[in-house]
Amino acid sequence: MESLGKKLDRAGQVVHQGLAVYGNKGSTDQHAYVQQLRDGVDNFFASFIEVLEDPAEIAPIDGEVPADFLSGFLQGTRSALMEGGRQSLSITLRRLDATSLGALIALFERAVGLYAELVNVNAYDQPGVEAGKKAAAGILELQAKLELLLADGVARSLEELRQSLALDSPEPLFWILRHLCANARGYQANGQWGQPSSLLFSRG
Structure with a gap:
């Protein structure tokens, strides 16, 4: 957010540009967060990040696989937003490791730089x-x-x-x-x- 929150554009004009970015995982803040996104002000888009391979360190509990619930929440939340006419995009990683995490960070870094170019602000001046x-x-x-x-x-x-x-x-x-x-x-x-x-x- 600090890269895009700017009072002035490159021409010195007052624009008060910026994006507010919020995030959570799984069912965290499911009630307040998704309720706002689905039925509140429609001035956003949501990005879903999915990891296909379940983490080996999280063992089944009483025969239930915790990752199945996380996957269900992801699909359910995405479906609820779609039904409400909200925009979203999904990014799928086969597994979470140093390579995929680095690629994900690089992707969003480039997205910030591109957006800054589109709205004519300097993303690297803070x-x-x-x-x-x-x-x-x-x-x-x-x-x-x-x-x-x-x-x-x-x-x-x-x-x-x-x-x-x-x-x-x-x-x-x-x-x-x-x-x-x-x-x-x-x-x-x-x-x-x-x-x-x-x-x-x-x-x-």
Whole structure:
């Protein structure tokens, strides 16, 4: 999803392009997942991946072969979606091994690249991912400054901490301090968590 989720296309035009990809195996999430796909908004296609050879490490249980149930779920789900007019495609592997798994990954990698070409976005530029990493680094830097400020043992409110650290909002401080206070780091919060403005934070 990170390769296709783009705000801008290659011409710099705002397009908000992307695909949401979800997956499960066997009967996992059968109720909520398939119910949504069959009777919900028809804005998707489903990809079924089938492995013909049963895994040797899964032995029969009371004479029943677990893989038979998985095969039944696959065929039943595919049939239910077809009856609901939903689009799908099926990919069949003879067996699951390093070769077939590698080929499957390569197939979807190429599908992503092709789709990106069709909608004119750069699949290999990921500014959203980079923005998340930079934001996380900024939070860790802010935490270090906050811990240094509270090292003197003086109790301070969120607003006092915000002013001392020259922030526009106390919200990141609240999240950082909530984490620190919950993990025996020596930080204390006096007041009501449900009323952040009442809290006084200190390091004992």
